[in-house]
Amino acid sequence: MTVTYVIEGSGVTGADSFWTAVGEAVNGPGGYFGRNLDAFADCLSGGMGTPDDGDFVFEWRDHARSARALGHAETARYLERLAARAHESNRGRLREECARAAAGRGPTLFDRLVEIIRDRAGADGLRLL
Known part of the structure; x- marks a missing residue:
């Protein structure tokens, strides 16, 4: 069921x-x-x-x-929080995703x-x- x-x-x-x-x-x-x-x-x-x-x-x-x-604004906030505590090898990618979200682009x-x-x-x- x-x-x-x-x-x-x-x-x-x-x-x-x-x-x-x-x-x-x-x-x-x-x-x-x-x-x-x-x-x-x-x-x-x-x-x-x-x-x-x-x-x-x-x-x-x-x-x-x-x-x-x-939406994009909350996505940017979420990614920024992740980037702040991510391993340095992931920070750049997360910050790029954050910038795209802040610009209203991406998922x-x-x-x-x-x-x-x-x-x-x-x-x-x-x-x-």
Whole structure:
């Protein structure tokens, strides 16, 4: 039986609130399901609250609001925070990505999250409402 997790997009105002929303959608109040893109992808691979057989769907309600909140400006902030604590060998790349995002170019956090979900859960693993 397919399990459906509902992400309430109306409450997503940035990356931090997304991590909270998806954590609570999967694991209940205060639940964890990643706090960065890599951890989120890892959580989708199993063992963090989703069924072992991978039979689940994310229903992302009010996704358009989330897409705006997780747009280029928030992407630039997210990448700047990553660059500040990244290994020096990764800082240049992260700062370049940050500059592109600040200029309104390149994939947004929303785009990356959608891609990760579809990569890990399949095309049918995400319903954007």
